[in-house]
Amino acid sequence: MLGTDFRAGSPVWIDLGSPDTDAAAAFYGAVFGWQHLSLGPEAGGYGLFQKDGRTVAALGRLTEEGAVPAWTTYFRSDDILATARDVVAGGGRVRVEPMSVGEGEGRLAQFTDAQGAEFAVLESGAGLEKASEDDTLVWVELHTADPEAAIRFYQRLFGWRSQDMQAPGMTYRVLSIGAGDQEEGSFGGVAPLQSDQETARWVPYFAVADADAVVTSVRDNGGTVLMPAADVPDVGRIAWLTDPGQAVFAILRPNPRQG
Numbered sequence: 001m002l003g004t005d006f007r008a009g010s011p012v013w014i015d016l017g018s019p020d021t022d023a024a025a026a027f028y029g030a031v032f033g034w035q036h037l038s039l040g041p042e043a044g045g046y047g048l049f050q051k052d053g054r055t056v057a058a059l060g061r062l063t064e065e066g067a068v069p070a071w072t073t074y075f076r077s078d079d080i081l082a083t084a085r086d087v088v089a090g091g092g093r094v095r096v097e098p099m100s101v102g103e104g105e106g107r108l109a110q111f112t113d114a115q116g117a118e119f120a121v122l123e124s125g126a127g128l129e130k131a132s133e134d135d136t137l138v139w140v141e142l143h144t145a146d147p148e149a150a151i152r153f154y155q156r157l158f159g160w161r162s163q164d165m166q167a168p169g170m171t172y173r174v175l176s177i178g179a180g181d182q183e184e185g186s187f188g189g190v191a192p193l194q195s196d197q198e199t200a201r202w203v204p205y206f207a208v209a210d211a212d213a214v215v216t217s218v219r220d221n222g223g224t225v226l227m228p229a230a231d232v233p234d235v236g237r238i239a240w241l242t243d244p245g246q247a248v249f250a251i252l253r254p255n256p257r258q259g
Helices: 021-032 080-089 147-158 212-220
Strands: 011-018 035-038 047-051 054-061 070-077 093-100 109-112 119-124 138-143 163-167 170-176 186-192 201-207 225-234 236-242 248-254
Touching: 011 021, 011 119, 011 138, 011 212, 021 035, 021 047, 021 054, 021 212, 021 236, 047 119, 070 147, 070 201, 070 236, 070 248, 080 093, 080 109, 080 147, 093 119, 119 201, 138 147, 138 236, 147 186, 163 186, 212 225, 212 248
Parallel strands: 011 054, 070 119, 138 186, 201 248
Antiparallel strands: 011 070, 035 047, 047 054, 093 109, 109 119, 138 201, 163 170, 170 186, 225 236, 236 248
C-alpha cells in the first residue's frame, strides 16, 4: 500500500502544474478540504497542499507558452544520475536535468518515458506527509500503449515488480517496489490505452470517503467528469475527473476501506 515509508521506487511526491494557482487552490480546497500554503516569491509561486497541517501534494505555476495543466508523480531514486542515464538508455528523454531543490531537500529531475508518459524523480529529501487516507494520494496508474514494454522500462529504473490481474476487458498489472513483501509494497498499476485519442500518462488516485459526493463537488466547482463513479469488484468505487484547468485525476473509495 502506498505510504510515507519511502524506499527506492516509491511514489514520494506529487504536484500540479497550473497557469492559475489561485483557481486551482480554491478548487482543491472545495473538493478535498486542502489548505494551500505558499512558499513565497523566492519559490517562484510554488506552494504546498496540506490536510490537517500535513503536506499531501504541491502546486506550481505554469509559465511556459503551450504548457498543459497536469499532475506529475515523483518516484524515489537512490542515484538520480544513474536513473537519468537509464531513462535515456531505455528510449526515454530527460526534460529537466538533475538539479538541487532547496537546502538539504535533495535533487530532482523530470523525464518522459519511452512511450510519452511524463514523470519525475526525487533523490533523498522530504516526501508527502500523509497518504492512503481520505483526501490523500492512494494509488498511481500508468496508461500506456504497450504495458509490457512500459514495465520493462521502469524495472530498469527502479526494480519494480508486477503482477497480472484480470479486469473487465483487459489485463491490469499491479506494480510494487522492488524490496519487501510484494503485496505490501504495491502502489499502483499499468493499464492499456482504451482509445486512439488517449495519450500515455500517469494518473493519480486520491482516496475519498464518498466518491459520489466528490463527483458532485467537482461539477459544482467547475471541474468535469470523464468517467462517473462506478464500482470495480474487489477494488472499490472510482471516478475519473478533471479540475477547471483540465488536469486529470481520479478518486477511489477503497473496498475494503483503508484506515
